[in-house]
Amino acid sequence: MITIFMSKGNSLESIDELARDSWINVVDPSEDEIAYLCRELNIPQDFVMAALDIDERARTDKEGDAVLILWRVPLYQGRSADIPFTTIPFGVILTTNVVITICKMENDIVQAVVNDQVSGLSVAKRNRFTLQLLLLTASRYLRYLRRINREVDRLEDELQLSMRNEELLELLKYQKSLVYFTTALKSNELMMERLQRSRLFEMYPDDGDLLDDVLTENRQAIEMVSIANDILSQMMDAFASIISNNLNVVMKFLTSVTIVLMLPTLVASFYGMNVRLPLQDSPYAFLFTLIVSFVLSFAVVLVFLKKDWF
Numbered sequence: 001m002i003t004i005f006m007s008k009g010n011s012l013e014s015i016d017e018l019a020r021d022s023w024i025n026v027v028d029p030s031e032d033e034i035a036y037l038c039r040e041l042n043i044p045q046d047f048v049m050a051a052l053d054i055d056e057r058a059r060t061d062k063e064g065d066a067v068l069i070l071w072r073v074p075l076y077q078g079r080s081a082d083i084p085f086t087t088i089p090f091g092v093i094l095t096t097n098v099v100i101t102i103c104k105m106e107n108d109i110v111q112a113v114v115n116d117q118v119s120g121l122s123v124a125k126r127n128r129f130t131l132q133l134l135l136l137t138a139s140r141y142l143r144y145l146r147r148i149n150r151e152v153d154r155l156e157d158e159l160q161l162s163m164r165n166e167e168l169l170e171l172l173k174y175q176k177s178l179v180y181f182t183t184a185l186k187s188n189e190l191m192m193e194r195l196q197r198s199r200l201f202e203m204y205p206d207d208g209d210l211l212d213d214v215l216t217e218n219r220q221a222i223e224m225v226s227i228a229n230d231i232l233s234q235m236m237d238a239f240a241s242i243i244s245n246n247l248n249v250v251m252k253f254l255t256s257v258t259i260v261l262m263l264p265t266l267v268a269s270f271y272g273m274n275v276r277l278p279l280q281d282s283p284y285a286f287l288f289t290l291i292v293s294f295v296l297s298f299a300v301v302l303v304f305l306k307k308d309w310f
Contacts, residue, residue, distance in 0.1 A: 001027045002037070005114070007123045012114065018098070021124040025110055026102045028052075041100065042066070043093055051091025051102035058089075058184070058191035060198070067094040069130060071191055072184035073109050073137050074144045079151075085144050085177035087184035090137070092130050099126045101133070108140055109133060131210045134192065138217035141185060145224055148174050152232060159239050168243070171236050178229040185222045192218065256304050263300060264293035 005012040005023045015022065018040060026037065029048070038045045047068040050056050058071040072087040090109065093100040101110060113121060113133070123129055152174055159167045192215055196208075271277060271289050279285045 002029065002033055005123065007121070012121070012123070020097045022098050023123040023129070024098055024100045025114075026100060027106055027110075028104055029102070037100070041095060041098065043095065043100070047091065047093050048102055051089055051093075052104050054088060054104055056089040058187040060191060060195055065096050068092070069094070069191070069195065071134065071137065071188045073103070073107050074140050074181065074184075075105065075107055076144065076147075082173065083176050083180065084151075084173055085148060086180050090133075092133065094126050094130065099123060099129055109136055112136060112140075128210065131214060134188075134214045135210065135217060137188070138214060138221055141181060141221040142217070142224065145181070145221065145228060148177060149228060152228075152235075156235065168236060168239060171232060171239075175229065175232050175236065178225055178232065181225045182222065182229065185218060185225060189215065189218050189222065260297050260300055260304075263296045267293045267296065 003025045004015050004018060005025065006015050006019060006021070007013075007023075012023070018024070024037075024041075026033070026048075029037070029052075034045065034048050037043065037048060042064075043066045044063050047061070047063070047066060050059075050061075050068065051070060056070060059068075060070070061068040068091060070089055070091045073090040075086050075088050077084055077086060088104055088107065090107065091100075091102040093102065103110065113136070121129060121132060152171065155167045155170050155174075159171075192211065196211055196215070267289055271285075277285075279288055282288070
């Protein structure tokens with residue numbers, strides 16, 4: 001799907017035809033749409049295919065007048081997904097006339113821009129527009145990280161009450177998300193540092209300051225994700241140990257109960273043999289077996305209580 005926007009004052013307006021200083025947003029294009037873009041805008045097809053490759057890492061490239069800047073953006077797939085938060089490639093192709101953004105799926109970065117949630121955007125200033133998209137990406141990582149922390153806190157409260165494996169598996173999902181975030185953010189940082197050194201496109205002094213802000217925000221996201229990942233790992237290890245310890249306590253209690261209940265059965269088994277037994281002719285024989293069974297069981301209970309086995 002291809003949509004085209006132009007800056008009108010402080011907002012964006014959708015248009016139907018390609019125009020100079022426009023923004024072309026491409027989401028999961030068909031083969032015909034890819035061929036159309038490459039033909040009309042004179043951009044390499046490799047640039048488009050790289051942005052659509054779900055496993056592509058952040059990088060920059062230049063061919064002729066076209067510059068490719070590719071980074072990974074966060075994507076929320078839903079709480080029921082195997083990995084609730086993941087990352088996907090997001091490509092920006094800069095030409096002398098237009099800005100092209102390409103992504104395999106709809107994402108919050110583009111939606112925020114389309115909905116005018118970012119102030120001061122101007123498609124005509126293509127380099128600054130790209131840097132503002134990078135800054136918006138770093139902010140979205142921090143926002144998603146806060147959501148992950150809230151979900152982890154919720155699961156921690158549930159684990160304290162139930163200690164079930166389901167909550168641990170949910171925590172594992174969010175730990176996977178943090179791993180994806182860490183990998184993507186570090187890859188984005190390397191790309192931006194290369195962008196800063198190589199000067200693939202001309203940056204004005206204000207643009208250089210904005211790139212520094214983007215790097216700072218990205219590094220903050222890396223540190224926060226690393227801290228959250230360490231805390232989550234330690235929490236999962238702690239709860240796994242607690243669950244294992246609780247299982248051992250239950251098994252120890254059941255074993256102790258089994259031993260206590262076995263003693264009356266053992267006494268009754270001996271006194272049920274078809275041989276001559278003490279007090280077998282006494283009317284108090286049954287009472288005697290009950291007393292012996294009770295005394296033995298009570299003695300074992302006292303021993304277990306002393307050793308804290310109950």
